[in-house]
Amino acid sequence: MKSNSLNLVERVTAPTPKWFKIIRTVGIALTAVGGAILTAPVALPTTIVTVAGYVLLGGTVATAIAQTAMQTEDIDKKETKEDIPTSENP
DSSP states (O other), rough: OGGGGGGGHHEEEEEOOOHHHHHHHHHHHHHHHHHHHHHSSSSHHHHHHHHHHHHHHHHHHHHHHHHOOHHHHHHHHHHHHHOOOOOOOO
Protein backbone atom coordinates (compact mmCIF):
# COMPACT_ATOMS: atom_id res chain seq x y z
CA MET A 1 0.00 0.00 0.00
CA LYS A 2 1.70 3.14 -1.19
CA SER A 3 -0.35 5.59 0.90
CA ASN A 4 1.76 4.73 3.96
CA SER A 5 4.96 5.83 2.23
CA LEU A 6 3.77 9.28 1.08
CA ASN A 7 5.79 12.29 2.11
CA LEU A 8 4.13 15.42 3.50
CA VAL A 9 3.98 17.30 0.19
CA GLU A 10 2.30 14.39 -1.60
CA ARG A 11 -0.14 13.97 1.28
CA VAL A 12 -1.13 17.64 1.38
CA THR A 13 -1.58 17.83 -2.40
CA ALA A 14 -3.68 14.63 -2.53
CA PRO A 15 -7.48 14.98 -2.89
CA THR A 16 -9.23 15.88 0.37
CA PRO A 17 -12.55 14.21 1.32
CA LYS A 18 -15.63 16.46 1.43
CA TRP A 19 -16.08 16.21 5.21
CA PHE A 20 -12.50 17.33 5.84
CA LYS A 21 -12.94 20.24 3.43
CA ILE A 22 -15.81 21.42 5.65
CA ILE A 23 -13.66 20.99 8.77
CA ARG A 24 -10.83 22.89 7.08
CA THR A 25 -13.15 25.79 6.22
CA VAL A 26 -14.52 25.95 9.76
CA GLY A 27 -10.97 25.81 11.13
CA ILE A 28 -9.90 28.72 8.92
CA ALA A 29 -12.91 30.73 10.10
CA LEU A 30 -12.13 29.99 13.76
CA THR A 31 -8.52 30.99 13.24
CA ALA A 32 -9.59 34.26 11.65
CA VAL A 33 -12.03 35.07 14.47
CA GLY A 34 -9.49 34.23 17.17
CA GLY A 35 -6.79 36.28 15.46
CA ALA A 36 -9.11 39.25 15.02
CA ILE A 37 -10.06 39.24 18.69
CA LEU A 38 -6.45 38.90 19.82
CA THR A 39 -5.28 41.77 17.64
CA ALA A 40 -8.21 44.06 18.44
CA PRO A 41 -7.02 47.63 19.18
CA VAL A 42 -9.41 47.95 22.13
CA ALA A 43 -8.96 46.64 25.64
CA LEU A 44 -10.96 43.44 26.09
CA PRO A 45 -11.60 41.42 29.26
CA THR A 46 -9.01 38.79 30.01
CA THR A 47 -11.44 35.89 29.65
CA ILE A 48 -12.35 36.92 26.09
CA VAL A 49 -8.68 37.18 25.14
CA THR A 50 -7.97 33.78 26.71
CA VAL A 51 -10.89 32.14 24.91
CA ALA A 52 -9.77 33.78 21.64
CA GLY A 53 -6.34 32.20 22.10
CA TYR A 54 -7.88 28.76 22.49
CA VAL A 55 -10.16 29.33 19.48
CA LEU A 56 -7.14 30.36 17.43
CA LEU A 57 -5.23 27.25 18.51
CA GLY A 58 -8.17 24.92 17.88
CA GLY A 59 -8.80 26.40 14.45
CA THR A 60 -5.16 26.06 13.49
CA VAL A 61 -4.97 22.42 14.59
CA ALA A 62 -8.28 21.53 12.89
CA THR A 63 -7.13 23.15 9.65
CA ALA A 64 -3.77 21.37 9.68
CA ILE A 65 -5.26 17.95 10.41
CA ALA A 66 -8.05 18.35 7.86
CA GLN A 67 -5.59 19.40 5.17
CA THR A 68 -3.48 16.26 5.61
CA ALA A 69 -6.50 13.92 5.34
CA MET A 70 -6.74 12.23 1.98
CA GLN A 71 -8.99 9.93 -0.01
CA THR A 72 -7.37 6.52 -0.05
CA GLU A 73 -9.84 4.96 -2.51
CA ASP A 74 -8.69 7.21 -5.36
CA ILE A 75 -5.04 6.49 -4.67
CA ASP A 76 -5.65 2.74 -4.43
CA LYS A 77 -7.54 2.79 -7.75
CA LYS A 78 -4.71 4.77 -9.32
CA GLU A 79 -2.15 2.23 -8.06
CA THR A 80 -4.08 -0.73 -9.44
CA LYS A 81 -4.44 0.95 -12.83
CA GLU A 82 -0.69 1.54 -12.94
CA ASP A 83 0.10 -1.99 -11.76
CA ILE A 84 -2.00 -3.71 -14.43
CA PRO A 85 0.00 -4.07 -17.64
CA THR A 86 -1.87 -3.04 -20.75
CA SER A 87 -0.98 -3.14 -24.40
CA GLU A 88 -0.09 0.57 -24.23
CA ASN A 89 2.06 0.24 -21.09
CA PRO A 90 4.36 -2.79 -21.45
